[in-house]
Amino acid sequence: MKRAFYVTTPIYYISGNPHIGHAYTTVVADVLARTARTSGPAYFLTGTDEHGQKVANAATAAGTTPQAWCDELVPRWQKLFATYHVRYDDFIRTTEPRHESVVQRVFERLRDNGDVYLGKYEGWYCVNDETFWLEAKLVDGKCPTCGREVQWISEDDWFFRLSNYRDRLLQYYREHPEWVRPKSVYNEMVALLEEGLEDFSISRTNFDWGIPIPGGGGVIYVWFDALLNYISAIGWSSDPERFATYWPASVQLIGKEIARFHTLIWPAVLWALGEQAPELVFAHGWITVDGQKMGKSLGNAVDPFALAERFGADSLRYFLLREAPFGSDFSYSEAKIAQRHNSDLGNDLGNLVRRSLSMLFKYRDGVVPPGDATGSEVGAAMATLPQRVRSLILSLDFRGALEAVWELVVTLNRRIDDQKPWVLHREERDTELDALLYDLCEGIRWLAMLLHPVMPERTAEMWRQLGATAPIDADWSEALRWGGLAPGTRVVLGDALFPRIELDAAGS
Numbered sequence: 001m002k003r004a005f006y007v008t009t010p011i012y013y014i015s016g017n018p019h020i021g022h023a024y025t026t027v028v029a030d031v032l033a034r035t036a037r038t039s040g041p042a043y044f045l046t047g048t049d050e051h052g053q054k055v056a057n058a059a060t061a062a063g064t065t066p067q068a069w070c071d072e073l074v075p076r077w078q079k080l081f082a083t084y085h086v087r088y089d090d091f092i093r094t095t096e097p098r099h100e101s102v103v104q105r106v107f108e109r110l111r112d113n114g115d116v117y118l119g120k121y122e123g124w125y126c127v128n129d130e131t132f133w134l135e136a137k138l139v140d141g142k143c144p145t146c147g148r149e150v151q152w153i154s155e156d157d158w159f160f161r162l163s164n165y166r167d168r169l170l171q172y173y174r175e176h177p178e179w180v181r182p183k184s185v186y187n188e189m190v191a192l193l194e195e196g197l198e199d200f201s202i203s204r205t206n207f208d209w210g211i212p213i214p215g216g217g218g219v220i221y222v223w224f225d226a227l228l229n230y231i232s233a234i235g236w237s238s239d240p241e242r243f244a245t246y247w248p249a250s251v252q253l254i255g256k257e258i259a260r261f262h263t264l265i266w267p268a269v270l271w272a273l274g275e276q277a278p279e280l281v282f283a284h285g286w287i288t289v290d291g292q293k294m295g296k297s298l299g300n301a302v303d304p305f306a307l308a309e310r311f312g313a314d315s316l317r318y319f320l321l322r323e324a325p326f327g328s329d330f331s332y333s334e335a336k337i338a339q340r341h342n343s344d345l346g347n348d349l350g351n352l353v354r355r356s357l358s359m360l361f362k363y364r365d366g367v368v369p370p371g372d373a374t375g376s377e378v379g380a381a382m383a384t385l386p387q388r389v390r391s392l393i394l395s396l397d398f399r400g401a402l403e404a405v406w407e408l409v410v411t412l413n414r415r416i417d418d419q420k421p422w423v424l425h426r427e428e429r430d431t432e433l434d435a436l437l438y439d440l441c442e443g444i445r446w447l448a449m450l451l452h453p454v455m456p457e458r459t460a461e462m463w464r465q466l467g468a469t470a471p472i473d474a475d476w477s478e479a480l481r482w483g484g485l486a487p488g489t490r491v492v493l494g495d496a497l498f499p500r501i502e503l504d505a506a507g508s
């Protein structure tokens with residue numbers, strides 16, 4: 001029934017300017033979507049989480065209304081994603097009518113079927129994380145996630161009967177040991193389930209920046225509202241055919257601090273609606289500074305626009321995916337970004353392209369010669385590479401995928417060093433030189449296609465320099481057969497793809 005790969009990011013609170021941590025999840029989702037699109041339809045959703053006390057407080061502090069504040073900030077997020085070459089299919093805002101009507105419909109449906117009931121909430125609330133906390137969970141009387149002050153809340157609220165779903169959740173976790181990754185998060189969630197689940201408050205009456213409860217009595221709690229974006233955007237209850245094309249989501253990417261919402265509450269809400277849980281929720285690690293999560297309020301947030309300007313957005317994308325295994329935390333430093341840029345991208349990849357194309361100019365007037373008629377050794381050795389790369393990416397092993405692609409980079413560089421084209425030229429071993437130059441150009445074509453999901457802009461430039469005319473994002477299984485580059489193709493000499501960045505200038 002399901003016909004498309006559906007990937008989502010969390011929707012972002014727009015309580016301030018975006019930082020590089022916000023670009024992270026969305027870039028990863030973009031890489032997944034672009035890779036999935038090389039073999040079939042994909043749908044990639046991101047957006048903004050606009051209700052709740054945190055956003056309302058930010059608007060008040062700025063002396064404006066929440067709606068005006070959101071309208072002003074949303075373009076900054078869209079610009080962030082454009083700067084990082086992200087190509088989403090849809091950007092949802094939770095203040096849009098298409099979302100608000102779904103949230104109200106869900107509320108009514110669950111109230112009618114008894115999954116939602118009226119009760120009294122008394123307890124602690126963290127505005128920063130928009131999270132209710134039991135007293136026992138507080139650490140030194142503060143929020144256990146972000147360490148900030150919490151406020152006492154006592155109000156009549158609507159509750160979702162989460163406790164009813166505890167056994168089903170435990171069973172589901174046991175039967176689907178891979179549905180939440182990485183394993184550390186899976187284990188943490190199973191431990192929470194074993195402790196037992198409390199019902200979950202889904203309304204707020206002490207402030208009004210939210211979706212009104214149908215029939216009155218406050219607004220819907222921002223997390224309940226926000227989670228539903230994943231289904232409101234794809235036509236839940238309004239376009240069943242479209243919904244069935246995308247749901248259940250293939251991958252929902254989140255940061256590890258919001259795993260509880262996505263892997264305990266979210267599947268239960270979906271089941272209450274008669275829908276399936278997503279196929280995979282992957283909780284990634286944090287970008288840290290001095291061991292702490294990068295964030296606006298800690299004053300350690302890095303401006304993603306300045307960073308893209310300095311290093312190039314594609315180098316940043318590469319860094320984010322290559323630096324640490326996906327799922328682990330990794331510490332941020334400009335020296336590390338510069339190191340990846342200069343070494344992997346500049347020395348290995350950029351120089352390969354530059355050396356190869358300039359030799360083609362020097363020895364063959366910039367025209368791709370015919371390859372070895374008896375078949376290419378490199379081609380044979382790399383035959384399964386595209387399949388391997390695709391499956392590593394789709395299993396979210398981005399670092400492994402990039403290491404696999406680098407086998408081709410290393411092989412081509414080594415061939416230049418071993419075969420010494422300048423010697424072949426001097427000794428007039430023309431057929432051998434032709435075959436080598438062909439393999440280099442064909443290898444560059446493969447690299448451009450394989451790396452396109454990770455570095456869409458720089459690979460498009462590689463493509464241009466190579467003189468390739470076919471679409472760079474074509475189906476890998478068809479386009480990536482050794483010999484695809486037509487002899488006679490005229491290449492273009494361009495600027496260095498990854499100009500060196502001096503470590504001193506980049507800071508350390």
Ligand code: MSP
Pocket residue numbers: 009010011012013014021022024025049226227228254255256258285286287288293294295
């Ligand atoms: N609005 C909620 C999510 C609702 S989803 C139904 C939220 N928003 S957030 O803006 O605070 O964070 C969104 C996501 O940003 C996090 O899940 C995480 O993916 C990402 N990150 C924010 N800071 C980050 C780092 N320092 N490092 C890595 N990712 C970071 O939570």
